[in-house]
Amino acid sequence: MTLLLETAIQASLAAGKRIMQIYENEDFEVEAKEDKSPLTKADKASHDIITSYLEKLEFPVLSEEGKHLPYEQRKNWSKLWIVDPIDGTKEFIKRNGEFTVNIALVEDQKPVLGVIYVPALEDLYFAAKGVGSFKINAITEFSGYQEVLKMAIKLPVSSERKTFTVVASKSHLSSETKEYIKSLESENGKVDTISVGSSLKLCMVAEGKADCYPRFAPTMEWDTAAGQAICAFAGKKVFDYKTKEEMLYNRENLRNNWFLVTNGESL
Numbered sequence: 536m537t538l539l540l541e542t543a544i545q546a547s548l549a550a551g552k553r554i555m556q557i558y559e560n561e562d563f564e565v566e567a568k569e570d571k572s573p574l575t576k577a578d579k580a581s582h583d584i585i586t587s588y589l590e591k592l593e594f595p596v597l598s599e600e601g602k603h604l605p606y607e608q609r610k611n612w613s614k615l616w617i618v619d620p621i622d623g624t625k626e627f628i629k630r631n632g633e634f635t636v637n638i639a640l641v642e643d644q645k646p647v648l649g650v651i652y653v654p655a656l657e658d659l660y661f662a663a664k665g666v667g668s669f670k671i672n673a674i675t676e677f678s679g680y681q682e683v684l685k686m687a688i689k690l691p692v693s694s695e696r697k698t699f700t701v702v703a704s705k706s707h708l709s710s711e712t713k714e715y716i717k718s719l720e721s722e723n724g725k726v727d728t729i730s731v732g733s734s735l736k737l738c739m740v741a742e743g744k745a746d747c748y749p750r751f752a753p754t755m756e757w758d759t760a761a762g763q764a765i766c767a768f769a770g771k772k773v774f775d776y777k778t779k780e781e782m783l784y785n786r787e788n789l790r791n792n793w794f795l796v797t798n799g800e801s802l
Contacts, residue, residue, distance in 0.1 A: 536648065539592065540663045541680045543638045543650040546588035548677050550581040550620065550636050551654035558627065558655070565628060573624050581620035581636060589616050599757045606787040614642045615785055619757035623733030632656060633732035639760035644783040649764025651734050660738050660765050668741055668769035690769040691743035699723035702736045702745035704752065711751035737762025740796045741769040748796035756789045772797050
């Protein structure tokens with residue numbers, strides 16, 4: 536697991552470095568994909584860099600910007616990488632810094648490793664089965680696995696926060712999510728709501744900055760796999776709102792059902 540985690544961290548930092556070069560100095564070259572979502576030069580560059588690292592290892596890669604093989608081929612993959620080269624492309628285009636690089640390793644449909652890098656903030660979240668869940672502030676270069684562990688803070692971080700806090704999407708706040716937040720107010724009294732982009736929302740629950748993340752709007756497997764690993768190994772849960780079970784991956788339909796991230800309690 537150490538080699539896999541080390542490689543995923545290196546890949547995320549290398550991709551983040553190139554993303555920031557484009558973010559700060561170059562034309563984004565924005566185009567629309569078939570589903571009308573935006574695609575930039577940075578998404579493509581990040582995909583190429585991450586793939587170059589992960590292809591050295593033995594498991595197949597399912598990336599948002601890569602070729603999506605039919606389920607008949609994928610269903611036999613007991614292990615695979617699930618990658619979002621830039622999660623929060625809309626946030627990237629808006630230049631608000633709230634975009635991430637997501638890399639997850641899934642085994643038997645469950646995330647067993649996750650790396651999320653936030654290039655504009657230089658924050659790194661990483662987690663793995665048997666290792667735990669961690670965060671590093673202000674990292675841009677990989678200095679070796681043991682050095683990374685020395686720099687890392689174990690998640691969740693203890694907090695003096697007393698008000699129940701919900702984190703929600705900045706670009707995709709549905710009416711159903713608003714109704715759910717209202718229901719939380721009747722259960723918990725005052726509820727604080729934080730709006731941020733990308734997989735940062737899952738990281739905030741893992742870190743202990745929020746108690747709950749309801750997502751009652753469309754997402755894909757690569758949006759959540761890495762964040763689910765980081766939550767899981769910090770003692771949090773990511774539930775499929777339809778099945779009431781923890782979310783599974785490498786499904787026939789790569790679009791997620793609605794989901795709910797909790798502090799660890801079951802639905």
